[in-house]
Amino acid sequence: MRQPLHERIRSDFEARILSGALAPGDRLPIEQELMQHYGCARMTVNKALSALLAAGLIDRRKRAGTFVARPRMHSMVLDVPDLPSQIRERGQTYAYEPIGHRSRPPMPGVEDEVQLAGGGDLFELEGLHLADGIPLALEFRLISVAAVPDIGDAADIEAISPGSWLLKHVPWTEAETRISALDATPEEARLLGIPQRSACLCVERRTWRGSDRITYVRQLFVGNSYDLVARFGATNGATR
Amino acid sequence: MRQPLHERIRSDFEARILSGALAPGDRLPIEQELMQHYGCARMTVNKALSALLAAGLIDRRKRAGTFVARPRMHSMVLDVPDLPSQIRERGQTYAYEPIGHRSRPPMPGVEDEVQLAGGGDLFELEGLHLADGIPLALEFRLISVAAVPDIGDAADIEAISPGSWLLKHVPWTEAETRISALDATPEEARLLGIPQRSACLCVERRTWRGSDRITYVRQLFVGNSYDLVARFGATNGATR
DNA sequence: CAGTGGTCTAGACCACTGA
DNA sequence: CAGTGGTCTAGACCACTGA
Numbered sequence: 034m035r036q037p038l039h040e041r042i043r044s045d046f047e048a049r050i051l052s053g054a055l056a057p058g059d060r061l062p063i064e065q066e067l068m069q070h071y072g073c074a075r076m077t078v079n080k081a082l083s084a085l086l087a088a089g090l091i092d093r094r095k096r097a098g099t100f101v102a103r104p105r106m107h108s109m110v111l112d113v114p115d116l117p118s119q120i121r122e123r124g125q126t127y128a129y130e131p132i133g134h135r136s137r138p139p140m141p142g143v144e145d146e147v148q149l150a151g152g153g154d155l156f157e158l159e160g161l162h163l164a165d166g167i168p169l170a171l172e173f174r175l176i177s178v179a180a181v182p183d184i185g186d187a188a189d190i191e192a193i194s195p196g197s198w199l200l201k202h203v204p205w206t207e208a209e210t211r212i213s214a215l216d217a218t219p220e221e222a223r224l225l226g227i228p229q230r231s232a233c234l235c236v237e238r239r240t241w242r243g244s245d246r247i248t249y250v251r252q253l254f255v256g257n258s259y260d261l262v263a264r265f266g267a268t269n270g271a272t273r
Numbered sequence: 274m275r276q277p278l279h280e281r282i283r284s285d286f287e288a289r290i291l292s293g294a295l296a297p298g299d300r301l302p303i304e305q306e307l308m309q310h311y312g313c314a315r316m317t318v319n320k321a322l323s324a325l326l327a328a329g330l331i332d333r334r335k336r337a338g339t340f341v342a343r344p345r346m347h348s349m350v351l352d353v354p355d356l357p358s359q360i361r362e363r364g365q366t367y368a369y370e371p372i373g374h375r376s377r378p379p380m381p382g383v384e385d386e387v388q389l390a391g392g393g394d395l396f397e398l399e400g401l402h403l404a405d406g407i408p409l410a411l412e413f414r415l416i417s418v419a420a421v422p423d424i425g426d427a428a429d430i431e432a433i434s435p436g437s438w439l440l441k442h443v444p445w446t447e448a449e450t451r452i453s454a455l456d457a458t459p460e461e462a463r464l465l466g467i468p469q470r471s472a473c474l475c476v477e478r479r480t481w482r483g484s485d486r487i488t489y490v491r492q493l494f495v496g497n498s499y500d501l502v503a504r505f506g507a508t509n510g511a512t513r
Numbered sequence: 514c515a516g517t518g519g520t521c522t523a524g525a526c527c528a529c530t531g532a
Numbered sequence: 533c534a535g536t537g538g539t540c541t542a543g544a545c546c547a548c549t550g551a
Contacts, residue, residue: 037539051446052483063517074541076316079519087327095518096549111351111503204343206291210503214454214474214496232472232496234454243292256454256472263351263450263503277520303536314522319538335529335537 042081050090050101061099111263116162117194125164129194132159149246153179158195168225174250205240205247232256282321290330290341301339351503356402357434365404369434372399389486393419398435408465414490445480445487472496
């Protein structure tokens with residue numbers, strides 16, 4: 034059984050929907066008809082259709098039947114790989130150059146810091162991501178000491194990169210990323226080794242583990258040397 | 274049957290994994306044990322575990338068992354809503370201000386244009402997206418006439434916005450988005466009404482319908498007035 | 514109220530792979 | 533080679549809802 038039958042049924046209809054042979058609103062055969070056509074039990078047909086439902090390709094209504102879903106094309110999958118691996122994949126050497134770190138209480142009144150701290154202190158880090166020795170991004174990071182207690186003996190955190198260290202020690206389960214463009218301040222331009230007021234891509238990310246805040250990070254990428262790429266295919270979702 | 278049993282089993286383990294009670298690498302009970310614990314058939318247990326597998330929360334290996342997955346947190350869902358609706362949701366008025374349009378052959382040697390054209394002509398559009406009458410983004414767009422034949426009588430395409438018109442007439446099934454930061458050229462700055470060499474967020478998108486290229490669009494957003502936001506939750510995928 | 518999907522059962526045979 | 537998951541069967545009862 035190289036290709037399970039339910040998988041074949043699923044991909045049959047996926048292909049027909051993506052090619053447009055089955056257009057939004059079109060009705061699919063009922064499960065009984067599919068059982069006869071593929072010569073299988075109802076559970077097998079149902080498994081295939083459940084996968085299409087989870088992928089958002091079809092809608093199912095009792096008594097009415099199964100229909101090709103109207104596309105709700107408004108979300109894409111954004112690849113946010115680990116920066117060190119991403120740089121190495123481009124064939125460049127990666128290095129993290131620490132600028133400094135310290136432990137401090139959250140700034141009173143700064144709601145985001147207070148929430149991140151969760152009653153404890155914040156561990157603050159600043160450093161540069163270098164590709165082939167050249168600054169690619171300036172990183173400012175806050176870590177909740179309450180959520181990551183062993184941040185204290187952070188001997189190794191700056192040896193690799195804070196992001197990689199955290200992902201290994203305290204993987205997050207939820208994240209929010211904000212992307213914007215801005216001009217580097219004179220100080221930021223100096224650290225990145227770029228002309229003053231150059232356009233930079235600013236990536237801010239907040240991560241959670243369950244309901245606990247883990248970290249806030251702000252990465253400032255040199256505008257002309259970094260792009261973010263996002264892809265969307267209707268086959269995302271349950272397919273992988 | 275308000276809450277199906279397979280759904281209860283799934284959410285039981287999802288909660289334990291997200292809370293950290295079950296850590297990456299931990300082993301889950303085997304299907305036989307779960308059948309006894311929940312007093313149900315193996316297919317019911319299997320359905321619950323299949324959903325967790327599709328969501329990427331667990332790994333399953335024959336003979337070895339079922340384990341909490343090591344997080345591979347490197348993709349996020351990026352909301353790319355329709356610009357007019359997005360602006361209206363912010364309580365602002367939206368308007369598209371056409372700068373010009375024409376039909377022309379693809380530039381020879383420009384591989385991306387040739388592929389987009391697919392043997393036909395290109396319909397080229399330029400215009401401004403205005404929020405409350407103020408320029409928010411400068412849009413340059415190419416549309417494949419072969420893929421969208423009725424672009425000829427484009428009386429209404431500039432009445433709403435080219436993006437909304439296309440989504441309604443030729444919904445895409447696949448897309449790639451590239452996000453970068455750059456300084457506006459003097460001409461772009463003039464059109465957007467911003468100081469020269471201001472940082473702008475540049476969003477480029479290529480879309481497909483099946484294997485046909487549909488459109489290429491480049492939107493230049495005024496840096497300090499637009500952010501892109503992406504969210505990731507481990508429960509994406511098969512859960513919804 | 515009849516057609517359709519949602520869920521579940523109690524089995525079965527097999528493929529894979531690690532103890 | 534035995535334990536585990538992958539797939540499938542041939543039924544069943546029920547909930548929902550639109551003809």
